[in-house]
Amino acid sequence: MNHEILCGPSFSILEVTLAAGERIVSEAGAMAWMDGNVKSETTTRGGVLAGLKRAVFSGETFFQNTYEADGGPARIAFAPGVSGEIVPWQLQGEDLLLQRGAYLASTEGIRCESRSEGLKGLFAQGLFVLRATGTGTMFFSGYGAIDSIDLDGGSTYTIDNGYVVAWEPSLSYRLTKARKIRSFLFSDQLLLSFSGRGRVWINSRSPQSLASWVHPFRRVKSKSSGGGIQLGPVALGGE
């Protein structure tokens, strides 16, 4: 399998070229276009149809699609939902922890499981962390340009929790708050203090800031609204 990341850094897209029979796994909904004969399969995790609406919007579900080049080579493009960079990372026995929203795609030998790791409520209500294990290539993305910081065990690195995309489990972290805080708005200013040896990936825009900004533009719930939720190309619920 070959991969290419095009149109970086602001609106990066991942294109993979599969030989016949080769497979790639991706976040459901990430497929942008494809060339060639492709078979696809969806694995659904966490959530029966009844809870689906709410669960998808709260970020609690995690659906992956598996694509296979069928009878010939195929080229498939995957796009993250958010603007920003895509990072390819090789896993060889070392795990990777990432924000659930950061997962884009991975090769077959990688398994992703949701983990609370004592982090419930850390990033946002309902948002969980994925632990990727196995061998292969992981592709993750984030809002904005992504920088990587290598910690060498000597000092701690403190960052606002909205800006953490992924980190190696060899790092330990502590939750702290900004000092002398008098009051908060939508999101607590939580700071993560990383220490130890390993890499942490940070992005340059915060989803929480964007969510606060967009708040007044959202429609207000009315008693008459039937709960039909538009979810981009697919409308869930309603009928």
Add this chain to the structure above:
Amino acid sequence: MHVDLSGGGLFARALVHLEPGEKFVSDAGAMIRASSNIDIDVTTGSRGKGGILGGIGRLLTGDTFFLSTYEVTDGRPGDVGLAPTHMGEVREVNVSPDEAWLCAGGSFLGAASTLTLDTRFQGLRGLLGGESLSLLRVSGSGTLLVSALGMLTGMNVDGELIVDTGHVVAFTEGLSYKIDKVGGGWINTWLSGEGFVMRFSGKGQIILQSHTPTRFGQMLGPLLPERQA
């Protein structure tokens, strides 16, 4: 104090380096990270109160805001990384005592505490909803950081220029302006899709942004889950 801007393209961020005794103020949500010797003091304020300012920050229509003030605690230099909410550029404006600047609320990223900030709220609630214009008057001497959705363009105005209000980032106080409708009559204005425009005249500098957060928000908002009132 000095500021390093990094990240060309849409994801610009600012690294503010502070010496002991210097203070910097920013929207509380803008901080990415801070060196361990920086003290962060988050305060709230509301419109109309004396002192810092009212009406800026991430809320378009709310009356409260959250500001963080950063200073070093231990006599050594320190730094604070700041990021705006939107995809876009960041620019440093050097404000000098001979001319104050007016900065659109949503475009304010941060300012040295040597500057005086006070609100000049316009109270515009356009027909199209979500349209409001709050201006911050920035005077004194020091660094002002502004940010954009998209690209920032600085222009010298000498004569007249008509600007859609959503594209105004900041301008020098010497420019006169009038808030107006774009077409003749209200129906034409509504159909044209434009909210309000600012008719600038005189001589001065203006900084514009290429895209409008309000328009982007109006497109995005209805597609997101509904909220409580």
Add this chain to the structure above:
Amino acid sequence: MEHTIIGNPDRGNVSFTLAAGESVVVEAGSMSFMTTGMEVKPRLIGGLFTAVKRKLLGGESLFLSEYSTATAGAIAIAPAFPGTVLCKELRGAGDALIIAACSFLACGPGVSLTTEYGGGRSWFSGTGPFILRATGTGPVFFNTYGAVVERDVKGSLTVDTGHLVAWEPTLDYRIRGMGSIKKTLFSGEGLVMAFTGSGRIFLQTRQLGGFVRWLAPFCHG
């Protein structure tokens, strides 16, 4: 009329210089700044489009504004979201371009636009199933959400509808889900358009639906 596109690929926007008597047609609400003396008139696109349908579907307005000037003037416009602005010159006599409704940005007065139904429940990045057919003579400007990828299709290409911007009408397409309805819902893909034939297609690397799905879990209250 002269035009200048700046800011591509991330934050494209375009400005026009008009001579006396000239005009330009732009998406309603897209004006950034202009010189004094410009007049604006609303215009609706002909065809299937009605105000009621637009309200039901939500999304971007398909109202247009025509700016004209008695003396010389300049006007700068911007799309609603950051991305690339593209221009294609139409040369009359059957030359045409099909554009997803929300990607249309502006055109010269010699270009005609008609709305068509995209078929099925296709959804172009948030505006619903409308597509525009641009014909006539002059420039037509369209924008992407994200970066643009242009492909010359020879044979076939399957595209998630949210990533479609524009295509040449020499291409045929069929709309399909990714299997059964249940599979479509779970797979997360919206509907896809399977293009066949040969022609140029313009794709964008982001779509509003995907952005909404990514942002929704962070939205509370």
